[in-house]
Structure formats: C-alpha cells, structure tokens
Amino acid sequence: MNHPTSELIDFVDGALEPAARERVAAHVRSCPVCGPEVGRARAARDALRGLADVDPPPGLTESILDAVESGSGAAPRGRARTWSRWAAGAGVAAAILLGLAIALPQVRGSNGADTEAAGAESRSKDLSAATTVEVVAGDLGIDDLGALATGAAREAVDVGAPSPAYAAQDGVPVVDQVRAEPRVVDRALACLTTAFGTPDGTVIRLLEGTYEGTPAVLGVVVSGPGAGEPPDRAEVLVADRLDCSILVGHTVQF
C-alpha cells in the first residue's frame, strides 16, 4: 500500500484541493497506519491550539529598555546564570554598540551557517582557525580577557578606524613565545573542548598562561548568528590547564 505521507499534513490542516482530499480521505479511512496517524496529529494540533499566550513577568519591558539604554548588551536579568559581570566601559559612544558580559560557556553548537556568514558580508574578514598556541607572559586577569575579546571583534569585522570602545581596550596580553607543534595545539583544543564542549564558530587564537594564578588555556572564538548574518560575537573561554575544568568565559557582542 502506498501511503500519501507528504499529503497527510495538508489533509490534517484541510489544505488539500477537493480531489486530493477525497483521495487521501479514502486512503485514511481504510489504512491501519495513516488513519491513526491522522488522528494523533489532529489531536496534538488541537491540544496546542488551546494554549494561550503567556504574560511576561513584571518588569521585563523595563529590563529590556534599561539594558538597551546602558548598552550593556546581553547581560542577564539578575538571575545567577553568570559568575560575574564585566562592565564594558558603558556609555562609550561608539558607532558599534558593544555589549560585554561574562557568562556561562556560550560556545555554540556546530553550525555551518556561521562559517558561511563569515564570508557573506563585504565587511567581514576571512577568519583562520588557530594553528599555534601563544604563551602569554605574566598573569592574566579580567581586563586581559576583555582586551582579547575586543581584539577578536576587531579582527572579525573590518570596522575601519578603531572606535573609542576598542581603543579603550588596548593592552592586549604580551605573547612570550609561539608554539606550533601539533601536539601542543591539539592538547590546548582538547582541554577547551573538555571544559566547554565543541566550540561553534572559529577558534582564532589559542593561548596558554596563568589566569589569576591558575595555569590556564584560553581560546578566542568568533561566531555569528547563522542564517547568513556576519560574525557578531567573540568569546574568550578560559579552562584550567591541569584538570580542564572551566575557569571563566567572556562574551562580547559587536
């Protein structure tokens, strides 16, 4: 028996032309597979149609508008979903609205559209995956992560002259040594993946050093929203180099 599988949804929705509807209806009446399937699909659809809109919590509008006004980007609304927050030099009058938040690991799932997006816009640059590990001199802190993230943003998008927001983030950590051995690169990537999962987007830099005294591996990841949009996010992921657990993650929207 040939089942009109592709027509069943239109049949359930009543969207078939009369002749097709009669043909599918005749099949559904006699088919022990399609008959129950249509019944289940219709019951599920009816159950969902009974769901009403849900009113947003009080204060959501103000929370959104406050965040827009302060330029604080995707900072969360006060729930303990972040570890800390880095104020992004709020109020900087930049042509690009820059929001910076420290968040839980926000690496994205693999999505080929991001890669397409990287080359889709004329202002986007081609981004290359990191093939070296940069060993950083000195101990890193929160400001260094901000500098790395905004540097990545500048790398990802040709913004012309550096905006005041970027200029404020100068002071990128000093690189002491560059290691290109594949095992060193692989080990750094594996550690980040263990901590944060597979990064989505392009890992454009890998670094090693100490973060607030803890031996650390850092990855700088640039990604976009997909769907042909240009890159709009740089993340700095910091993992403990010894046990590959998460130390911190920073996200910049640009």
Next chain:
Amino acid sequence: VPDVAASPSDEELVRSCVAGDEQAFATLVRRHQTRIYSVCVRILGDEEDAADATQDAFLTAYRKLAQFRGEAAFTTWLHRVAVNACYDILRRKRRQPLLHTVREDAPRDEGPSVEDHAEEVAGTHDAAAALALVPEEFRVALVLADVQDLPYEQIARVLDVPIGTVKSRVHRGRLALAKAMGLGAREPAPPSRPSEGTA
C-alpha cells in the same frame, strides 16, 4: 493588544528607531513582547529562561535594526531573532550536564532518562509540559505553527528552510507530542481548518 488605526506600523517604528528615536523601540518592545515571550516559553519550557531569551532577542534586534532591510515583515524577522536566542539557551543548557560528567569521577545520578521522563509525562493532558519532550527542531516548528498560528510560508522564512521541511517538522512534531501526551488515534474527522496556513 491590537493597535489603534492611528498607531505607526512596525516598519515606521523601525525607521524612527534607526533615526535615533528610542521611544519608537520602546513601542516595538511593548507591542511584541507578549508574543515573543510566549514563543520562548513554549520552546524553552521555563519562564526564567524565556525571559532571558526575550531580553536577548530584543537586544539583538536593537543592535541589528539598521540591518533590517524590510524584505520580510518585522514580525518574521523578530521571530527569527527570538528563535535564535532560544537555540542559544538550549545549547548552553545542553552543555551543563556534560561539564559535570567530565569533572566528576564519582558515580553520577543523571536523573531520569528521556525515556523514563516520557513515561512519567505520558498520558498527561498538559500540552505545554509534553512539548519539552518533542525534539527541539520539531518543537520550534510546532510552536510557530500550532501555538502561534503562523502560516507555513512565514515559518519557512523564520527558520530559513524550505516550506516542505517546515511541514515535515510540524507533522513529525505533532506525532511526537501526541506520543508524549499519550494521545491515541481518534476517528479521523473531516478537516476542520480549510486552506489555512499552507500554500
């Protein structure tokens, strides 16, 4: 809430906002937040996460308003941004159990498996709870189609997939939801929704 006839259209508000009128953006937020929040609640199944996703969506929309070219309706574009915000949160939540897995050597209590959980929920008539058991890809299409009642063409633009893919996801999502709710087959009745929502 329907706007009165004299209210500016979404597209007019977008133009005003791009020109620097922040009140125009506030009007867009107030006009669309209930619908966007509802989409996020149904996709994410958690009101706190939905509020975060709604805020993320409007902030992203604000940042990218200048890129909105008006080729699609503003509501289509906004739904797309909101769905992406939901996917971000779903990805983030997916990673959390993995982190515990790799960091803890002790025997884990991973909670009920998906199958166990489905067993618990099976038979419930709570469609909202059962939605959480529908695979994400199908759930998103299902929410847009059957909760928000968007036409399939619009959903195709929101998700950037062919309309046939949308229909397939909706149909499979309905079957998954019926299973999660323990809904058996009913006697097929004549179609009750003539020519609505499809092309």
